[in-house]
Amino acid sequence: MNVLLCVQRYLNLVEQSVLGASAPLASGVRRASVQGGRAGRLMHSHKFVELLVVIALSAGAGGLFGAVFDRPLWPAVLHGLTIGAPILLFERGFLLPQLRSKLRRASTPTFLILSLIGMAMAVVAGNALAEGMLRAAEVSWSEPEVSEGITLVYSLTIAALLITAFRVRDLIGPKTLLNLLLGRYHKPIREARVFLFLDLTGSTRFARQNGDRKALALLGRVFALLAGPVRRSGGEIDDYIGDMAVVTWQLKRGVRNAAAVRCLYDFLDEVERDAARWRQDFGEVPRFRAALHCGSVLTAEIGLERHKITYFGDVMNTTSRLEGLAKELNKDVVLSTELLDRLQPLPEGIQMEDLGIRHLRGHDEPLAVSALVRGSS
Missing domain, CATH: 3.30.70.1230 (Nucleotide cyclase, GGDEF domain)
Structure with a gap:
């Protein structure tokens, strides 16, 4: 239950961050709609669906990690959320949108190198955040020296696949x-x-x-x-x-x-x-x-x-x-x-x-x- 509480608190933080970041965007769309009515509601619905997709993909990647490397499910899901959600939120333009715009306009080699560096930093920070939350909840995860190494390699592999897929998508359209x-x-x-x-x-x-x-x-x-x-x-x-x-x-x-x-x-x-x-x-x-x-x-x-x-x-x-x-x-x-x-x-x-x-x-x-x-x- 302590882990579930950690997950719930993290999801609340993510949701507040996303809705706050998307407010100016939604406001712009509402100005082009009939008094912000139906189009505005559709905009909020679209953003909420995107939020659910980000959460599902992040949690799924963490769950897969737990299944493959025989780790407890809920701690693995929490790691997936703290590592994957910021990366995907950045890619979708919710976090640091101006930086994302500049990065996407870069040449493909520059894009790949900078994206990999940024994702590596996100992996380290997300892993540290999850470990801190688990320690605060007094939940056992695994031996630190094993967990950190496996988590880093797994996360960077998934990150490399993601940024390659994102770049191909950018080049020919989603x-x-x-x-x-x-x-x-x-x-x-x-x-x-x-x-x-x-x-x-x-x-x-x-x-x-x-x-x-x-x-x-x-x-x-x-x-x-x-x-x-x-x-x-x-x-x-x-x-x-x-x-x-x-x-x-x-x-x-x-x-x-x-x-x-x-x-x-x-x-x-x-x-x-x-x-x-x-x-x-x-x-x-x-x-x-x-x-x-x-x-x-x-x-x-x-x-x-x-x-x-x-x-x-x-x-x-x-x-x-x-x-x-x-x-x-x-x-x-x-x-x-x-x-x-x-x-x-x-x-x-x-x-x-x-x-x-x-x-x-x-x-x-x-x-x-x-x-x-x-x-x-």
């Missing part, structure tokens, strides 16, 4: 990695999807004035910032094409609670909130042009030495034409009325402007098009 491992699109599948084409405007001018390296640094900052809103909305970044990002959602997920639109404005709000830093680092705040559309695509896994999940269908070409139309009409956000009808109601403060029936280049059939603008509801 959902893409999962789908490739499961072979979901090994055979082409017809599915309905929402697509967002997000283009950084003025990038050619910026590169000409500031040089290619500065322009590339700007793009890197922009795409790194986009990852958070996309993940929170349940979408996935499909590709980067020059200065444009292609984001996609399965249709039901993308239209539910106008998730695709909320993702876009969540991202734009984050850019505006950090305007001073953009001006300091790049001399201006980036501006964007976006197009959204939905439709049926054929999704398939292609490639041999480099696997990729790709989408085939007219919806991709149409979204690209809509992005061109947005530029032609000087509109920030353009979307097909077909998608707009599915997205209702729109987030508070976002209004629709009817652009009528438009003939898009390369399309025989005209398309009803609308724009999204900020305004009072």
